[in-house]
Amino acid sequence: MVTAPKKQLLTALAYVIDAKGDVTEKLSDPSKLGSVASARLQLLPAIRAANHLGFNHKILSLHASQPEDLELIQISQITLIGKLSANSIEGARDMALANIAAVTRLKRLGSKVILQYCDNAFHREDRISELYKDIFELSDYIVYPCEALQQLTKTNIRKGTKTHVIPDPWQITQPREPREISSNKVKIIWYGSNKNIIYLQRELQNLISNSSPNYSYELTILTAQYALEEIKKTIGELKAAKSKWLFRLVMWQIKSQPTQLEHEIQSAHIAIIPSDPSDPLKAGVSHNRIVDACRGGCIVIASPMQSYKDLSDIALLGDNMTTLLNEATSNYPKYCKNLTNRRERLLQRFDPRVNELSWLNFWKDCLEH
Known part of the structure:
Protein backbone atom coordinates (compact mmCIF):
# COMPACT_ATOMS: atom_id res chain seq x y z
CA MET A 1 0.00 0.00 0.00
CA VAL A 2 1.23 3.48 -0.90
CA THR A 3 1.46 5.80 2.08
CA ALA A 4 2.65 9.34 2.58
CA PRO A 5 6.04 9.86 4.16
CA LYS A 6 5.78 10.52 7.87
CA LYS A 7 4.18 13.84 8.83
CA GLN A 8 3.69 15.04 5.28
CA LEU A 9 1.24 17.90 4.98
CA LEU A 10 -1.64 18.57 2.62
CA THR A 11 -2.57 22.26 2.48
CA ALA A 12 -6.09 22.90 1.22
CA LEU A 13 -7.20 26.30 -0.01
CA ALA A 14 -10.85 27.27 0.31
CA TYR A 15 -12.50 30.68 0.48
CA VAL A 16 -14.93 31.31 3.31
CA ILE A 17 -16.40 34.80 3.21
CA ASP A 18 -16.85 35.14 6.96
CA ALA A 19 -13.77 33.21 8.10
CA LYS A 20 -10.10 34.01 7.65
CA GLY A 21 -6.84 32.20 8.20
CA ASP A 22 -6.69 28.62 9.44
CA VAL A 23 -10.23 27.21 9.11
CA THR A 24 -9.25 23.56 9.51
CA GLU A 25 -11.46 22.98 12.54
CA LYS A 26 -14.40 24.85 11.06
CA LEU A 27 -14.39 23.14 7.67
CA SER A 28 -13.38 19.69 8.85
CA ASP A 29 -16.73 19.34 10.63
CA PRO A 30 -19.46 18.42 8.09
CA SER A 31 -22.14 19.81 10.42
CA LYS A 32 -20.70 23.28 9.86
CA LEU A 33 -20.79 23.03 6.08
CA GLY A 34 -24.47 23.56 5.34
CA SER A 35 -23.89 26.43 2.94
CA VAL A 36 -20.58 25.17 1.56
CA ALA A 37 -21.75 22.25 -0.57
CA SER A 38 -18.54 22.17 -2.59
CA ALA A 39 -16.55 21.55 0.59
CA ARG A 40 -18.92 18.83 1.74
CA LEU A 41 -19.05 17.07 -1.63
CA GLN A 42 -15.53 17.63 -2.97
CA LEU A 43 -12.95 19.06 -0.59
CA LEU A 44 -13.61 16.95 2.51
CA PRO A 45 -13.85 13.57 0.73
CA ALA A 46 -10.50 14.28 -0.94
CA ILE A 47 -8.92 15.26 2.37
CA ARG A 48 -10.29 12.21 4.20
CA ALA A 49 -8.79 9.91 1.58
CA ALA A 50 -5.42 11.64 1.92
CA ASN A 51 -5.66 11.25 5.71
CA HIS A 52 -6.06 7.49 5.20
CA LEU A 53 -2.70 7.50 3.42
CA GLY A 54 -0.98 9.22 6.34
CA PHE A 55 -1.28 12.92 5.50
CA ASN A 56 -1.97 15.63 8.01
CA HIS A 57 -3.95 18.54 6.60
CA LYS A 58 -4.51 22.22 7.03
CA ILE A 59 -7.33 24.24 5.44
CA LEU A 60 -6.72 27.94 4.80
CA SER A 61 -9.20 30.68 3.89
CA LEU A 62 -6.95 33.45 2.61
CA HIS A 63 -7.97 37.09 2.15
CA ALA A 64 -5.77 39.84 0.71
CA SER A 65 -7.22 42.10 3.38
CA GLN A 66 -5.37 39.95 5.94
CA PRO A 67 -1.99 39.38 4.24
CA GLU A 68 -0.31 38.14 7.41
CA ASP A 69 -2.17 34.83 6.95
CA LEU A 70 0.24 33.96 4.14
CA GLU A 71 2.69 33.24 6.97
CA LEU A 72 0.51 30.22 7.83
CA ILE A 73 1.77 28.48 4.69
CA GLN A 74 4.18 25.62 5.39
CA ILE A 75 6.10 23.28 3.13
CA SER A 76 3.46 20.86 1.82
CA GLN A 77 3.77 17.86 -0.41
CA ILE A 78 0.28 18.54 -1.76
CA THR A 79 -1.75 21.69 -2.33
CA LEU A 80 -5.46 21.01 -2.85
CA ILE A 81 -7.49 23.91 -4.19
CA GLY A 82 -11.22 23.71 -3.50
CA LYS A 83 -13.93 25.84 -5.07
CA LEU A 84 -13.02 29.53 -5.00
CA SER A 85 -16.04 31.79 -5.27
CA ALA A 86 -17.11 35.20 -3.98
CA ASN A 87 -20.36 37.14 -4.10
CA SER A 88 -18.98 40.63 -4.79
CA ILE A 89 -16.33 42.35 -6.91
CA GLU A 90 -14.43 43.32 -3.77
CA GLY A 91 -14.63 39.78 -2.43
CA ALA A 92 -13.42 38.30 -5.71
CA ARG A 93 -10.43 40.65 -5.74
CA ASP A 94 -9.67 39.85 -2.10
CA MET A 95 -9.86 36.13 -2.77
CA ALA A 96 -7.93 36.14 -6.06
CA LEU A 97 -4.95 38.14 -4.87
CA ALA A 98 -4.46 36.06 -1.73
CA ASN A 99 -4.90 32.67 -3.34
CA ILE A 100 -2.74 33.16 -6.40
CA ALA A 101 0.01 34.36 -4.06
CA ALA A 102 -0.50 31.25 -1.91
CA VAL A 103 -0.46 28.81 -4.83
CA THR A 104 2.65 30.44 -6.27
CA ARG A 105 4.47 30.16 -2.95
CA LEU A 106 3.39 26.56 -2.36
CA LYS A 107 4.47 25.62 -5.87
CA ARG A 108 7.86 27.24 -5.33
CA LEU A 109 8.24 25.25 -2.11
CA GLY A 110 7.85 22.02 -4.05
CA SER A 111 4.17 21.25 -3.64
CA LYS A 112 2.14 19.33 -6.19
CA VAL A 113 -0.88 21.45 -7.05
CA ILE A 114 -4.28 19.77 -7.43
CA LEU A 115 -7.25 21.87 -8.52
CA GLN A 116 -10.86 20.84 -8.00
CA TYR A 117 -12.63 22.54 -10.90
CA CYS A 118 -16.41 22.40 -10.49
CA ASP A 119 -17.78 25.44 -12.37
CA ASN A 120 -17.22 26.66 -15.92
CA ALA A 121 -15.47 29.74 -14.59
CA PHE A 122 -13.60 30.59 -17.79
CA HIS A 123 -16.78 32.04 -19.28
CA ARG A 124 -17.34 34.51 -16.46
CA GLU A 125 -14.97 37.13 -17.93
CA ASP A 126 -14.20 38.56 -14.51
CA ARG A 127 -11.55 38.34 -11.81
CA ILE A 128 -12.56 34.81 -10.86
CA SER A 129 -12.11 33.70 -14.44
CA GLU A 130 -8.63 35.25 -14.50
CA LEU A 131 -7.81 33.53 -11.21
CA TYR A 132 -8.67 30.11 -12.63
CA LYS A 133 -6.69 30.77 -15.80
CA ASP A 134 -3.67 31.49 -13.59
CA ILE A 135 -4.25 28.41 -11.45
CA PHE A 136 -4.59 26.18 -14.52
CA GLU A 137 -1.06 27.21 -15.46
CA LEU A 138 0.23 26.16 -12.04
CA SER A 139 -1.74 22.92 -11.62
CA ASP A 140 -0.23 19.46 -11.85
CA TYR A 141 -3.63 17.76 -11.67
CA ILE A 142 -7.17 18.98 -12.34
CA VAL A 143 -10.12 17.03 -10.95
CA TYR A 144 -13.62 17.48 -12.39
CA PRO A 145 -17.03 16.27 -11.13
CA CYS A 146 -18.15 15.23 -14.64
CA GLU A 147 -16.77 14.53 -18.09
CA ALA A 148 -18.84 17.31 -19.66
CA LEU A 149 -16.92 19.95 -17.70
CA GLN A 150 -13.60 18.21 -18.41
CA GLN A 151 -14.26 18.43 -22.15
CA LEU A 152 -15.03 22.15 -21.96
CA THR A 153 -11.54 22.98 -20.68
CA LYS A 154 -9.44 20.76 -22.96
CA THR A 155 -7.91 23.75 -24.77
CA ASN A 156 -7.00 25.45 -21.48
CA ILE A 157 -4.94 22.63 -20.01
CA ARG A 158 -1.20 23.10 -20.25
CA LYS A 159 1.00 20.29 -21.48
CA GLY A 160 1.93 17.92 -18.67
CA THR A 161 -1.14 18.55 -16.51
CA LYS A 162 -3.11 15.40 -15.75
CA THR A 163 -6.91 15.38 -15.50
CA HIS A 164 -9.26 13.10 -13.60
CA VAL A 165 -13.04 12.85 -13.22
CA ILE A 166 -14.38 12.02 -9.75
CA PRO A 167 -18.18 12.42 -9.53
CA ASP A 168 -19.65 14.14 -6.50
CA PRO A 169 -21.05 11.65 -3.96
CA TRP A 170 -24.73 11.55 -3.13
CA GLN A 171 -25.96 13.19 0.07
CA ILE A 172 -29.16 11.18 0.55
CA THR A 173 -28.15 8.49 3.03
CA GLN A 174 -30.89 5.93 2.24
CA PRO A 175 -32.65 5.29 -1.08
CA ARG A 176 -36.38 5.91 -0.88
CA GLU A 177 -39.21 4.50 -2.95
CA PRO A 178 -41.35 6.97 -4.92
CA ARG A 179 -44.45 8.16 -3.09
CA GLU A 180 -47.99 7.45 -4.30
CA ILE A 181 -49.95 10.51 -5.38
CA SER A 182 -53.07 10.73 -3.21
CA SER A 183 -56.14 12.95 -3.72
CA ASN A 184 -54.61 14.11 -7.01
CA PHE A 350 -22.04 8.36 -7.03
CA ASP A 351 -21.84 6.15 -3.93
CA PRO A 352 -19.64 7.83 -1.27
CA ARG A 353 -17.71 4.56 -0.95
CA VAL A 354 -16.90 4.64 -4.66
CA ASN A 355 -15.95 8.30 -4.29
CA GLU A 356 -13.58 7.48 -1.44
CA LEU A 357 -11.94 4.69 -3.44
CA SER A 358 -11.54 7.04 -6.41
CA TRP A 359 -9.76 9.60 -4.24
CA LEU A 360 -7.52 6.93 -2.70
CA ASN A 361 -6.49 5.80 -6.17
CA PHE A 362 -5.98 9.39 -7.23
CA TRP A 363 -3.66 10.16 -4.30
CA LYS A 364 -1.67 6.99 -4.93
CA ASP A 365 -1.13 8.15 -8.49
CA CYS A 366 0.06 11.53 -7.20
CA LEU A 367 2.51 9.97 -4.79
CA GLU A 368 3.93 7.56 -7.35
CA HIS A 369 4.56 10.14 -10.09
Whole structure:
Protein backbone atom coordinates (compact mmCIF):
# COMPACT_ATOMS: atom_id res chain seq x y z
CA MET A 1 0.00 0.00 0.00
CA VAL A 2 1.23 3.48 -0.90
CA THR A 3 1.46 5.80 2.08
CA ALA A 4 2.65 9.34 2.58
CA PRO A 5 6.04 9.86 4.16
CA LYS A 6 5.78 10.52 7.87
CA LYS A 7 4.18 13.84 8.83
CA GLN A 8 3.69 15.04 5.28
CA LEU A 9 1.24 17.90 4.98
CA LEU A 10 -1.64 18.57 2.62
CA THR A 11 -2.57 22.26 2.48
CA ALA A 12 -6.09 22.90 1.22
CA LEU A 13 -7.20 26.30 -0.01
CA ALA A 14 -10.85 27.27 0.31
CA TYR A 15 -12.50 30.68 0.48
CA VAL A 16 -14.93 31.31 3.31
CA ILE A 17 -16.40 34.80 3.21
CA ASP A 18 -16.85 35.14 6.96
CA ALA A 19 -13.77 33.21 8.10
CA LYS A 20 -10.10 34.01 7.65
CA GLY A 21 -6.84 32.20 8.20
CA ASP A 22 -6.69 28.62 9.44
CA VAL A 23 -10.23 27.21 9.11
CA THR A 24 -9.25 23.56 9.51
CA GLU A 25 -11.46 22.98 12.54
CA LYS A 26 -14.40 24.85 11.06
CA LEU A 27 -14.39 23.14 7.67
CA SER A 28 -13.38 19.69 8.85
CA ASP A 29 -16.73 19.34 10.63
CA PRO A 30 -19.46 18.42 8.09
CA SER A 31 -22.14 19.81 10.42
CA LYS A 32 -20.70 23.28 9.86
CA LEU A 33 -20.79 23.03 6.08
CA GLY A 34 -24.47 23.56 5.34
CA SER A 35 -23.89 26.43 2.94
CA VAL A 36 -20.58 25.17 1.56
CA ALA A 37 -21.75 22.25 -0.57
CA SER A 38 -18.54 22.17 -2.59
CA ALA A 39 -16.55 21.55 0.59
CA ARG A 40 -18.92 18.83 1.74
CA LEU A 41 -19.05 17.07 -1.63
CA GLN A 42 -15.53 17.63 -2.97
CA LEU A 43 -12.95 19.06 -0.59
CA LEU A 44 -13.61 16.95 2.51
CA PRO A 45 -13.85 13.57 0.73
CA ALA A 46 -10.50 14.28 -0.94
CA ILE A 47 -8.92 15.26 2.37
CA ARG A 48 -10.29 12.21 4.20
CA ALA A 49 -8.79 9.91 1.58
CA ALA A 50 -5.42 11.64 1.92
CA ASN A 51 -5.66 11.25 5.71
CA HIS A 52 -6.06 7.49 5.20
CA LEU A 53 -2.70 7.50 3.42
CA GLY A 54 -0.98 9.22 6.34
CA PHE A 55 -1.28 12.92 5.50
CA ASN A 56 -1.97 15.63 8.01
CA HIS A 57 -3.95 18.54 6.60
CA LYS A 58 -4.51 22.22 7.03
CA ILE A 59 -7.33 24.24 5.44
CA LEU A 60 -6.72 27.94 4.80
CA SER A 61 -9.20 30.68 3.89
CA LEU A 62 -6.95 33.45 2.61
CA HIS A 63 -7.97 37.09 2.15
CA ALA A 64 -5.77 39.84 0.71
CA SER A 65 -7.22 42.10 3.38
CA GLN A 66 -5.37 39.95 5.94
CA PRO A 67 -1.99 39.38 4.24
CA GLU A 68 -0.31 38.14 7.41
CA ASP A 69 -2.17 34.83 6.95
CA LEU A 70 0.24 33.96 4.14
CA GLU A 71 2.69 33.24 6.97
CA LEU A 72 0.51 30.22 7.83
CA ILE A 73 1.77 28.48 4.69
CA GLN A 74 4.18 25.62 5.39
CA ILE A 75 6.10 23.28 3.13
CA SER A 76 3.46 20.86 1.82
CA GLN A 77 3.77 17.86 -0.41
CA ILE A 78 0.28 18.54 -1.76
CA THR A 79 -1.75 21.69 -2.33
CA LEU A 80 -5.46 21.01 -2.85
CA ILE A 81 -7.49 23.91 -4.19
CA GLY A 82 -11.22 23.71 -3.50
CA LYS A 83 -13.93 25.84 -5.07
CA LEU A 84 -13.02 29.53 -5.00
CA SER A 85 -16.04 31.79 -5.27
CA ALA A 86 -17.11 35.20 -3.98
CA ASN A 87 -20.36 37.14 -4.10
CA SER A 88 -18.98 40.63 -4.79
CA ILE A 89 -16.33 42.35 -6.91
CA GLU A 90 -14.43 43.32 -3.77
CA GLY A 91 -14.63 39.78 -2.43
CA ALA A 92 -13.42 38.30 -5.71
CA ARG A 93 -10.43 40.65 -5.74
CA ASP A 94 -9.67 39.85 -2.10
CA MET A 95 -9.86 36.13 -2.77
CA ALA A 96 -7.93 36.14 -6.06
CA LEU A 97 -4.95 38.14 -4.87
CA ALA A 98 -4.46 36.06 -1.73
CA ASN A 99 -4.90 32.67 -3.34
CA ILE A 100 -2.74 33.16 -6.40
CA ALA A 101 0.01 34.36 -4.06
CA ALA A 102 -0.50 31.25 -1.91
CA VAL A 103 -0.46 28.81 -4.83
CA THR A 104 2.65 30.44 -6.27
CA ARG A 105 4.47 30.16 -2.95
CA LEU A 106 3.39 26.56 -2.36
CA LYS A 107 4.47 25.62 -5.87
CA ARG A 108 7.86 27.24 -5.33
CA LEU A 109 8.24 25.25 -2.11
CA GLY A 110 7.85 22.02 -4.05
CA SER A 111 4.17 21.25 -3.64
CA LYS A 112 2.14 19.33 -6.19
CA VAL A 113 -0.88 21.45 -7.05
CA ILE A 114 -4.28 19.77 -7.43
CA LEU A 115 -7.25 21.87 -8.52
CA GLN A 116 -10.86 20.84 -8.00
CA TYR A 117 -12.63 22.54 -10.90
CA CYS A 118 -16.41 22.40 -10.49
CA ASP A 119 -17.78 25.44 -12.37
CA ASN A 120 -17.22 26.66 -15.92
CA ALA A 121 -15.47 29.74 -14.59
CA PHE A 122 -13.60 30.59 -17.79
CA HIS A 123 -16.78 32.04 -19.28
CA ARG A 124 -17.34 34.51 -16.46
CA GLU A 125 -14.97 37.13 -17.93
CA ASP A 126 -14.20 38.56 -14.51
CA ARG A 127 -11.55 38.34 -11.81
CA ILE A 128 -12.56 34.81 -10.86
CA SER A 129 -12.11 33.70 -14.44
CA GLU A 130 -8.63 35.25 -14.50
CA LEU A 131 -7.81 33.53 -11.21
CA TYR A 132 -8.67 30.11 -12.63
CA LYS A 133 -6.69 30.77 -15.80
CA ASP A 134 -3.67 31.49 -13.59
CA ILE A 135 -4.25 28.41 -11.45
CA PHE A 136 -4.59 26.18 -14.52
CA GLU A 137 -1.06 27.21 -15.46
CA LEU A 138 0.23 26.16 -12.04
CA SER A 139 -1.74 22.92 -11.62
CA ASP A 140 -0.23 19.46 -11.85
CA TYR A 141 -3.63 17.76 -11.67
CA ILE A 142 -7.17 18.98 -12.34
CA VAL A 143 -10.12 17.03 -10.95
CA TYR A 144 -13.62 17.48 -12.39
CA PRO A 145 -17.03 16.27 -11.13
CA CYS A 146 -18.15 15.23 -14.64
CA GLU A 147 -16.77 14.53 -18.09
CA ALA A 148 -18.84 17.31 -19.66
CA LEU A 149 -16.92 19.95 -17.70
CA GLN A 150 -13.60 18.21 -18.41
CA GLN A 151 -14.26 18.43 -22.15
CA LEU A 152 -15.03 22.15 -21.96
CA THR A 153 -11.54 22.98 -20.68
CA LYS A 154 -9.44 20.76 -22.96
CA THR A 155 -7.91 23.75 -24.77
CA ASN A 156 -7.00 25.45 -21.48
CA ILE A 157 -4.94 22.63 -20.01
CA ARG A 158 -1.20 23.10 -20.25
CA LYS A 159 1.00 20.29 -21.48
CA GLY A 160 1.93 17.92 -18.67
CA THR A 161 -1.14 18.55 -16.51
CA LYS A 162 -3.11 15.40 -15.75
CA THR A 163 -6.91 15.38 -15.50
CA HIS A 164 -9.26 13.10 -13.60
CA VAL A 165 -13.04 12.85 -13.22
CA ILE A 166 -14.38 12.02 -9.75
CA PRO A 167 -18.18 12.42 -9.53
CA ASP A 168 -19.65 14.14 -6.50
CA PRO A 169 -21.05 11.65 -3.96
CA TRP A 170 -24.73 11.55 -3.13
CA GLN A 171 -25.96 13.19 0.07
CA ILE A 172 -29.16 11.18 0.55
CA THR A 173 -28.15 8.49 3.03
CA GLN A 174 -30.89 5.93 2.24
CA PRO A 175 -32.65 5.29 -1.08
CA ARG A 176 -36.38 5.91 -0.88
CA GLU A 177 -39.21 4.50 -2.95
CA PRO A 178 -41.35 6.97 -4.92
CA ARG A 179 -44.45 8.16 -3.09
CA GLU A 180 -47.99 7.45 -4.30
CA ILE A 181 -49.95 10.51 -5.38
CA SER A 182 -53.07 10.73 -3.21
CA SER A 183 -56.14 12.95 -3.72
CA ASN A 184 -54.61 14.11 -7.01
CA LYS A 185 -52.26 16.43 -5.11
CA VAL A 186 -48.79 16.51 -6.64
CA LYS A 187 -45.93 17.60 -4.39
CA ILE A 188 -43.05 19.17 -6.30
CA ILE A 189 -39.70 20.36 -4.99
CA TRP A 190 -37.15 22.82 -6.32
CA TYR A 191 -33.94 23.38 -4.38
CA GLY A 192 -30.78 25.23 -5.19
CA SER A 193 -28.64 28.32 -4.70
CA ASN A 194 -29.38 32.01 -5.20
CA LYS A 195 -27.72 31.83 -8.61
CA ASN A 196 -30.16 29.19 -9.85
CA ILE A 197 -33.40 30.83 -8.74
CA ILE A 198 -33.67 32.76 -12.02
CA TYR A 199 -34.29 29.54 -13.93
CA LEU A 200 -37.26 28.69 -11.71
CA GLN A 201 -38.64 32.22 -12.02
CA ARG A 202 -38.69 31.87 -15.80
CA GLU A 203 -40.80 28.69 -15.58
CA LEU A 204 -43.46 29.59 -13.04
CA GLN A 205 -45.96 31.38 -15.28
CA ASN A 206 -46.00 28.57 -17.79
CA LEU A 207 -46.29 25.99 -15.04
CA ILE A 208 -49.35 27.49 -13.39
CA SER A 209 -51.01 28.38 -16.71
CA ASN A 210 -50.52 25.12 -18.58
CA SER A 211 -50.16 22.35 -16.01
CA SER A 212 -52.81 19.64 -16.13
CA PRO A 213 -56.10 20.73 -14.50
CA ASN A 214 -56.57 17.16 -13.23
CA TYR A 215 -54.26 17.84 -10.29
CA SER A 216 -53.54 20.39 -7.61
CA TYR A 217 -49.91 21.23 -6.90
CA GLU A 218 -47.74 22.06 -3.92
CA LEU A 219 -44.36 23.48 -4.90
CA THR A 220 -41.74 23.51 -2.16
CA ILE A 221 -38.94 25.99 -2.83
CA LEU A 222 -35.92 25.30 -0.63
CA THR A 223 -33.26 27.97 -0.82
CA ALA A 224 -31.59 30.87 0.98
CA GLN A 225 -33.57 33.81 2.33
CA TYR A 226 -32.47 36.21 -0.42
CA ALA A 227 -33.73 33.86 -3.14
CA LEU A 228 -37.01 33.32 -1.27
CA GLU A 229 -37.60 37.08 -1.26
CA GLU A 230 -36.99 37.17 -5.01
CA ILE A 231 -39.35 34.28 -5.70
CA LYS A 232 -42.06 35.93 -3.58
CA LYS A 233 -42.00 38.87 -5.98
CA THR A 234 -42.37 36.54 -8.94
CA ILE A 235 -45.27 34.66 -7.34
CA GLY A 236 -47.01 37.97 -6.66
CA GLU A 237 -46.85 38.82 -10.36
CA LEU A 238 -48.24 35.52 -11.66
CA LYS A 239 -51.47 35.70 -13.64
CA ALA A 240 -54.45 33.36 -13.28
CA ALA A 241 -54.62 29.66 -12.40
CA LYS A 242 -52.86 30.12 -9.04
CA SER A 243 -55.80 28.50 -7.24
CA LYS A 244 -54.44 25.09 -8.26
CA TRP A 245 -50.99 25.90 -6.93
CA LEU A 246 -49.74 26.22 -3.35
CA PHE A 247 -46.25 27.65 -2.87
CA ARG A 248 -44.35 26.47 0.18
CA LEU A 249 -41.26 28.59 0.79
CA VAL A 250 -38.67 26.95 3.04
CA MET A 251 -35.47 28.66 4.11
CA TRP A 252 -32.28 26.66 3.74
CA GLN A 253 -31.02 25.87 7.25
CA ILE A 254 -27.22 25.92 7.19
CA LYS A 255 -26.78 23.91 10.36
CA SER A 256 -29.31 21.26 9.33
CA GLN A 257 -27.70 20.04 6.10
CA PRO A 258 -27.91 17.56 4.56
CA THR A 259 -30.70 16.37 6.90
CA GLN A 260 -33.11 19.12 5.88
CA LEU A 261 -32.49 18.51 2.19
CA GLU A 262 -33.07 14.79 2.63
CA HIS A 263 -36.33 15.35 4.50
CA GLU A 264 -37.73 17.75 1.91
CA ILE A 265 -36.78 15.58 -1.07
CA GLN A 266 -38.35 12.53 0.54
CA SER A 267 -41.62 14.43 1.02
CA ALA A 268 -42.05 15.18 -2.69
CA HIS A 269 -43.23 13.27 -5.76
CA ILE A 270 -41.41 15.26 -8.42
CA ALA A 271 -38.22 17.33 -8.42
CA ILE A 272 -37.88 20.10 -10.96
CA ILE A 273 -34.41 21.26 -12.06
CA PRO A 274 -34.69 23.93 -14.76
CA SER A 275 -31.56 25.48 -16.18
CA ASP A 276 -30.28 26.86 -19.50
CA PRO A 277 -28.23 24.57 -21.76
CA SER A 278 -27.19 27.57 -23.84
CA ASP A 279 -25.69 29.42 -20.85
CA PRO A 280 -21.92 28.74 -20.81
CA LEU A 281 -21.85 29.39 -17.06
CA LYS A 282 -24.08 26.34 -16.54
CA ALA A 283 -22.18 24.09 -18.95
CA GLY A 284 -20.63 21.04 -17.30
CA VAL A 285 -22.87 21.25 -14.24
CA SER A 286 -22.44 18.51 -11.64
CA HIS A 287 -24.90 15.60 -11.46
CA ASN A 288 -25.43 16.11 -7.72
CA ARG A 289 -28.91 17.68 -7.73
CA ILE A 290 -30.39 15.12 -10.09
CA VAL A 291 -28.66 12.25 -8.26
CA ASP A 292 -29.96 13.25 -4.83
CA ALA A 293 -33.50 13.76 -6.12
CA CYS A 294 -33.56 10.35 -7.80
CA ARG A 295 -32.07 8.65 -4.76
CA GLY A 296 -34.68 10.33 -2.57
CA GLY A 297 -37.48 8.79 -4.63
CA CYS A 298 -38.47 11.76 -6.80
CA ILE A 299 -39.28 11.63 -10.48
CA VAL A 300 -36.92 14.25 -11.89
CA ILE A 301 -37.76 16.68 -14.67
CA ALA A 302 -34.80 18.76 -15.76
CA SER A 303 -33.29 20.80 -18.54
CA PRO A 304 -31.20 18.78 -21.02
CA MET A 305 -27.78 19.69 -19.65
CA GLN A 306 -24.97 17.67 -21.20
CA SER A 307 -24.01 16.02 -17.91
CA TYR A 308 -27.66 15.20 -17.08
CA LYS A 309 -27.95 13.18 -20.28
CA ASP A 310 -25.90 10.47 -18.54
CA LEU A 311 -28.99 9.87 -16.39
CA SER A 312 -31.70 10.22 -19.02
CA ASP A 313 -32.86 6.65 -18.34
CA ILE A 314 -34.21 7.72 -14.94
CA ALA A 315 -35.05 11.40 -15.54
CA LEU A 316 -37.23 13.33 -17.97
CA LEU A 317 -35.13 15.88 -19.84
CA GLY A 318 -36.38 18.68 -22.05
CA ASP A 319 -36.68 22.41 -22.56
CA ASN A 320 -40.33 22.74 -21.54
CA MET A 321 -40.79 22.03 -17.84
CA THR A 322 -44.58 22.18 -18.07
CA THR A 323 -44.74 19.57 -20.82
CA LEU A 324 -42.43 17.34 -18.78
CA LEU A 325 -44.53 17.85 -15.65
CA ASN A 326 -47.73 16.86 -17.45
CA GLU A 327 -46.00 13.80 -18.87
CA ALA A 328 -44.66 12.81 -15.44
CA THR A 329 -48.03 13.16 -13.70
CA SER A 330 -50.10 11.43 -16.39
CA ASN A 331 -47.71 8.45 -16.47
CA TYR A 332 -46.50 8.60 -12.88
CA PRO A 333 -46.70 4.84 -12.06
CA LYS A 334 -44.65 4.01 -15.16
CA TYR A 335 -41.88 6.44 -14.25
CA CYS A 336 -41.87 5.28 -10.63
CA LYS A 337 -41.35 1.69 -11.75
CA ASN A 338 -38.64 2.79 -14.16
CA LEU A 339 -36.81 4.71 -11.41
CA THR A 340 -37.00 1.80 -8.98
CA ASN A 341 -35.72 -0.71 -11.54
CA ARG A 342 -32.81 1.31 -12.93
CA ARG A 343 -31.69 3.62 -10.15
CA GLU A 344 -29.25 1.35 -8.32
CA ARG A 345 -27.22 0.56 -11.44
CA LEU A 346 -27.10 4.12 -12.77
CA LEU A 347 -26.29 5.81 -9.47
CA GLN A 348 -23.65 3.35 -8.28
CA ARG A 349 -20.75 5.60 -9.32
CA PHE A 350 -22.04 8.36 -7.03
CA ASP A 351 -21.84 6.15 -3.93
CA PRO A 352 -19.64 7.83 -1.27
CA ARG A 353 -17.71 4.56 -0.95
CA VAL A 354 -16.90 4.64 -4.66
CA ASN A 355 -15.95 8.30 -4.29
CA GLU A 356 -13.58 7.48 -1.44
CA LEU A 357 -11.94 4.69 -3.44
CA SER A 358 -11.54 7.04 -6.41
CA TRP A 359 -9.76 9.60 -4.24
CA LEU A 360 -7.52 6.93 -2.70
CA ASN A 361 -6.49 5.80 -6.17
CA PHE A 362 -5.98 9.39 -7.23
CA TRP A 363 -3.66 10.16 -4.30
CA LYS A 364 -1.67 6.99 -4.93
CA ASP A 365 -1.13 8.15 -8.49
CA CYS A 366 0.06 11.53 -7.20
CA LEU A 367 2.51 9.97 -4.79
CA GLU A 368 3.93 7.56 -7.35
CA HIS A 369 4.56 10.14 -10.09
